Amino acid sequence: xxxxxxxxxxxxxxxxxxxxxxxxxxxxxxxxxxxxxxxxxxxxxxxxxxxxxxxxxxxxxxxxxxxxxxxxxxxxxxxxxxxxxxxxxxxxxxxxxxxxxxxxxxxxxxxxxxxxxxxxxxxxxxxxxxxxxxxxxxxxxxxxxxxxxxxxxxxxxxxxxxxxxxxxxxxxxxxxxxxxxxxxxxxxxxxxxxxxxxxxxxxxxxxxxxxxxxxxxxxxxxxxxxxxxxxxxxxxxxxxxxxxxxxxxxxxxxxxxxxxxxxxxxxxxxxxxxxxxxxxxxxxxxxxxxxxxxxxxxxxxxxxxxxxxxxxxxxxxxxxxxxxxxxxxxxxxxxxxxxxxxxxxxxxxxxxxxxxxxxxxxxxxxxxxxxxxxxxxxxxxxxxxxxxxxxxxxxxxxxxxxxxxxxxxxxxxxxxxxxxxxxxxxxxxxxxxxxxxxxxxxxxxxxxxxxxxxxxxxxxxxxxxxxxxxxxxxxxxxxxxxxxxxxxxxxxxxxxxxxxxxxxxxxxxxxxxxxxxxxxxxxxxxxxxxxxxxxxxxxxxxxxxxxxxxxxxxxxxxxxxxxxxxxxxxxxxxxxxxxxxxxxxxxxxxxxxxxxxxxxxxxxxxxxxxxxxxxxxxxxxxxxxxxxxxxxxxxxxxxxxxxxxxxxxxxxxxxxxxxxxxxxxxxxxxxxxxxxxxxxxxxxxxxxxxxxxxxxxxx
Amino acid sequence: xxxxxxxxxxxxxxxxxxxxxxxxxxxxxxxxxxxxxxxxxxxxxxxxxxxxxxxxxxxxxxxxxxx
Numbered sequence: 190x191x192x193x194x195x196x197x198x199x200x201x202x203x204x205x206x207x208x209x210x211x212x213x214x215x216x217x218x219x220x221x222x223x224x225x226x227x228x229x230x231x232x233x234x235x236x237x238x239x240x241x242x243x244x245x246x247x248x249x250x251x252x253x254x255x256x257x258x259x260x261x262x263x264x265x266x267x268x269x270x271x272x273x274x275x276x277x278x279x280x281x282x283x284x285x286x287x288x289x290x291x292x293x294x295x296x297x298x299x300x301x302x303x304x305x306x307x308x309x310x311x312x313x314x315x316x317x318x319x320x321x322x323x324x325x326x327x328x329x330x331x332x333x334x335x336x337x338x339x340x341x342x343x344x345x346x347x348x349x350x351x352x353x354x355x356x357x358x359x360x361x362x363x364x365x366x367x368x369x370x371x372x373x374x375x376x377x378x379x380x381x382x383x384x385x386x387x388x389x390x391x392x393x394x395x396x397x398x399x400x401x402x403x404x405x406x407x408x409x410x411x412x413x414x415x416x417x418x419x420x421x422x423x424x425x426x427x428x429x430x431x432x433x434x435x436x437x438x439x440x441x442x443x444x445x446x447x448x449x450x451x452x453x454x455x456x457x458x459x460x461x462x463x464x465x466x467x468x469x470x471x472x473x474x475x476x477x478x479x480x481x482x483x484x485x486x487x488x489x490x491x492x493x494x495x496x497x498x499x500x501x502x503x504x505x506x507x508x509x510x511x512x513x514x515x516x517x518x519x520x521x522x523x524x525x526x527x528x529x530x531x532x533x534x535x536x537x538x539x540x541x542x543x544x545x546x547x548x549x550x551x552x553x554x555x556x557x558x559x560x561x562x563x564x565x566x567x568x569x570x571x572x573x574x575x576x577x578x579x580x581x582x583x584x585x586x587x588x589x590x591x592x593x594x595x596x597x598x599x600x601x602x603x604x605x606x607x608x609x610x611x612x613x614x615x616x617x618x619x620x621x622x623x624x625x626x627x628x629x630x631x632x633x634x635x636x637x638x639x640x641x642x643x644x645x646x647x648x649x650x651x652x653x654x655x656x657x658x659x660x661x662x663x664x665x666x667x668x669x670x671x672x673x674x675x676x677x678x679x680x681x682x683x684x685x686x687x688x689x690x691x692x693x694x695x696x697x698x699x700x701x702x703x704x705x706x707x708x709x710x711x712x713x714x715x716x717x718x719x720x721x722x723x724x725x726x727x728x729x730x731x732x733x734x735x736x737x738x739x740x741x742x743x744x745x746x747x748x749x750x751x752x753x754x755x756x757x758x759x760x761x762x763x764x765x766x767x768x769x770x771x772x773x774x775x776x777x778x779x780x781x782x783x784x785x786x787x788x789x790x791x792x793x794x795x796x797x798x799x800x801x802x803x804x805x806x807x808x809x810x811x812x813x814x815x816x817x818x819x820x821x822x823x824x825x826x827x828x829x830x831x832x833x834x835x836x837x838x839x840x841x842x843x844x845x846x847x848x849x850x851x852x853x854x855x856x857x858x859x860x861x862x863x864x865x866x867x868x869x870x871x872x873x874x875x876x877x878x879x880x881x882x883x884x885x886x887x888x
Numbered sequence: 889x890x891x892x893x894x895x896x897x898x899x900x901x902x903x904x905x906x907x908x909x910x911x912x913x914x915x916x917x918x919x920x921x922x923x924x925x926x927x928x929x930x931x932x933x934x935x936x937x938x939x940x941x942x943x944x945x946x947x948x949x950x951x952x953x954x955x
Contacts, residue, residue: 281905286898314932320905345931442901446909469917472933476920576935580922683899684924684937687906 222271223383224302225264228293228325229309230318231279231613232689234337234367236260238309239276240701241367242375249276249709251852257292257615267373269380272304279613281317283324284442286682288615297328305331305382307375309365312342312349315457319449326358326391331382334362335375341690346460353456359388368695393444468690472573481577488565488574489596496558497600497631503553511546532741535730536723544722547781548715551603551842555710558597558604559703562611565593567694571611572686579684585668588612588682591621595664598628599657602839606846607710614682620671622851623859626839627667629660632782636834638801639786643808644815644827652828656835663836663866671862714845721780721841728753745792750776764833764868765819765826765875770811775833781840825878829871836867890914894943903940907932914946 229235239247239260247262260276277296278289285291297306308325310318325332336351355362361378365371474480516538523534565571571590578589585591590611598605605625609618637656641649729745732738733752745751754773761767774789786807790797793810804811812823819826838844838860847856890912892903907929908914917926923938936944 281902284898284901284905286902317905317907317932438897442904446904468933472926473918476918476926476935478919478921481921572935576924576926577921579924579937583922683894683939684922684935685899685902685906685940686935688926688933688935 222263222273223304224273224275225305225307225379225383226297226303227274227276227307227309228297228321229279230281230311230314230321232687233279233309233311233314233318235279235309236276236702237695237698238307238335238337238365238367238372239274240698240705241370242372243274247274247705249705250849252292255288255292255615255852257289258610259292266376266380266383268377269383272379272383275303280321282320287613289613297325297330300328300330303330305333305379307333307335307379309335309337311338312336312457313338313345313347315342315347315349316449316453319452320445322358323391323393323445323448323452326360327393329387329390331385331387332358332360333375333378333382334358334360335365336362337365337367339364340366347457348460349457351456354452357452357455359391368698391448393441393448468569468688471691472688475570475573476576481573485574485577485592488570489593492561492565492593493596493600495561496554496597496604500554500557504550507550507553508546511542511549515546516542532730535726535741540723540726541719543726544719545715547722547842548711548718551714552707552711554601554604555607556703556707558608559706560699562593562608563699563702564694566611567692567699569689569691572688575686576684576688585620585624585665586672587617587621587668588614588684591617594621594625595628598625598630599660600631602626602628602630602843603846606843606850607706609850619851619855620668622847623671623855623862624664624667626843626847626859626863627660627663627836629657629835630782630839632840633834635801636778636782636785637831639798639804639808640811640827640831642802643804643812644824649802652831656831659832660835667862667866710846710849713849714842717841717845717848725750725777725780745794751792760868761833761871762818763876764829764871765822765879766815766830768814768818770814771818771830775837778834779838779841781842782834785834819875819879822875822879822882825875825882828878829875832874833867833871836863836870838863891945891947892943893945894940899940900943903944906934908934908944914944 227235227239239262242264243260243262247260249258249260251257252259257278259278262274262276264272264274266272277293280290280293282290283294283297285294297303306325308318308322310322312318322332322334334354336349336354339349342349351362351364361382363374363378365375475484519537519542520529520534523529523537528534562571565574571593574593575589578592580589582589582591591609593611594605594608597608602625605628606622609621609625612618612621633656634653637653638649641652645652728750729748730741730743731749732740732743733747733749736743736747736752738744738747750773751769754769754776757776758767758769758772761772766772770789770792773792774785777788778785786801787797789811790807793807795807795810796805798804798807815823815826815830844856844860847859851859890908890910892900892908894900894903908927913930915928917928917933919925920935924935925938925941927934927936927941927944
């Protein structure tokens with residue numbers, strides 16, 4: 190998997206390198222520039238450092254062939270030149286537990302094309318950070334240690350001597366504070382490291398048992414915890430577990446821990462035992478058995494309200510701008526060019542502009558979602574949310590954090606799929622991204638309301654509520670089914686979460702990460718959304734085979750769109766709605782559920798109902814066709830139609846978001862799963878309800 | 889003395905990397921939902937499931953009882 194470019198430029202050019210991701214927008218380093226990998230444990234400030242070093246010239250996206258996200262950007266190193274900086278997934282060590290950590294391990298161990306590694310170490314968690322640093326130092330690579338969070342450590346009464354640490358590690362150690370700038374020292378150290386050959390790797394765990402490791406023990410004093418002065422852990426292990434054989438891996442791990450303890454003891458001092466009293470007091474509420482989950486629900490409700498009702502007016506405004514001024518301006522320009530009223534105008538206004546408009550209406554929604562996620566993550570709350578929901582989500586084999594994307598999905602699936610990035614494990618992201626489409630988004634609600642008001646006027650509310658219950662059931666059943674089949678190898682890891690202290694989210698960092706992700710979404714989604722909207726328009730203007738119409742002047746009923754819907758309709762005979770109007774509405778629904786009612790009305794040349802509870806002439810027309818296609822069970826067919834609408838692919842924007850998160854192949858597998866489930870459930874609903882009404886009607 | 893044995897060496901290793909190592913000043917801070925708990929390791933806080941808590945053995949020498 191070594192497709193990182195080499196320093197000499199003799200191997201693969203940079204164009205296909207690490208972050209040639211789905212969203213390779215933004216400037217990238219020149220081909221041939223050396224690659225510097227950025228690694229660090231979660232919450233160590235690695236991504237903030239990455240943002241500070243690369244500025245605007247960066248992109249995030251999935252590593253080719255994986256659903257693991259890496260960042261990449263150009264970094265101008267003073268006194269050296271441009272380097273390509275690759276932000277690898279956060280890892281506690283090179284003994285990986287998740288696919289994300291495994292990618293970091295694989296890329297570092299293979300060493301191909303990585304010219305230097307910056308290990309970000311958190312001074313406030315020095316011992317923990319040095320485990321990774323020690324592992325990286327056992328590899329034959331150039332290493333520079335960036336020591337972050339010195340201010341946090343100082344507040345806890347911990348001071349770190351970078352000189353002493355540098356002596357222990359045998360590589361440069363530079364203090365960094367990416368939130369306030371000041372990364373010149375790091376640039377200097379990296380330039381120096383790149384100019385020199387890689388240092389000799391540390392040899393840990395190769396020393397004979399009982400001997401000091403990682404160099405001679407400094408002058409021993411009472412209380413020294415260095416390897417040579419500690420009780421032999423192999424002995425302890427043997428004492429506790431007399432049957433277990435000596436394990437060389439365990440011995441190596443012990444050697445690393447001993448080395449870390451020694452390095453911490455020789456380079457850091459602690460003046461007082463500061464307690465995290467403030468964070469602990471907040472946690473006594475936030476993580477409490479009953480109040481914790483209630484607070485979590487309140488936070489989720491807030492996220493839901495912001496991504497639905499706050500985003501909605503912004504989306505409507507954008508929509509109006511595109512349907513009004515932008516379309517009118519285009520029509521005026523085309524008229525001036527002598528192209529008014531024809532196919533070109535239709536293509537530009539109804540195809541391209543409508544497509545771009547639809548894409549852009551997602552921007553406020555996505556920006557809010559990304560900003561909220563960053564704020565929840567940055568403040569430290571996300572880790573607590575994961576704790577209080579762990580048990581509930583555990584039944585689906587998902588960690589507690591997966592609750593957030595699933596809740597957001599009931600507003601809109603598109604930001605919900607982007608929200609799966611809160612999950613640190615690629616397998617969990619995959620499973621959640623496949624389940625989100627089953628959460629019933631607000632666009633689907635408009636169709637339920639119209640259909641329920643038409644076919645079940647006395648019980649419309651109950652019917653709509655039942656759709657939401659079915660949606661939850663689909664998530665649960667889908668989750669269990671996927672775990673039992675496609676994702677069988679996915680183990681369920683027990684809850685193990687580091688709880689960082691609470692902090693105020695840093696606005697510039699938040700804004701930068703939001704912009705980066707919105708830009709990435711636009712880069713991935715623009716093509717697929719604009720192309721599909723345009724394709725639907727094209728289908729509507731091409732006459733069906735044998736209809737006799739001419740290009741651009743056909744009635745909807747004679748268009749290729751109606752013909753195509755007619756061909757698919759036969760599939761829905763067992764579901765009771767084998768009617769081209771209904772199937773055509775589903776075809777449009779594949780593009781966007783928001784457009785189902787309007788295009789349905791268009792196929793009947795009926796007015797689009799202004800109040801969905803009073804479907805008027807559209808309702809009567811739909812009722813008549815459903816009665817005909819279902820053999821006298823229009824209500825059963827309507828129920829089947831709603832079930833199908835709930836379970837099949839939500840919209841092309843969801844697919845675009847999925848492709849970005851989990852790749853094209855899994856997205857396609859998801860579509861196949863959605864259609865299969867939707868069809869089976871719709872047929873079951875129609876057959877069951879028709880049989881039931883037969884029994885009830887016959888008795 | 890802290891000893892972890894979850895039955896999965898990789899998981900044991902991770903707990904040790906996070907600081908649950910022999911000699912660590914560990915104490916149980918509070919119970920949380922789902923019978924999990926927050927454990928204090930010096931200044932650090934870890935949330936551990938019930939299953940993991942059961943895998944952690946803490947022996948307390950009389951002269952150095954944890955807080």
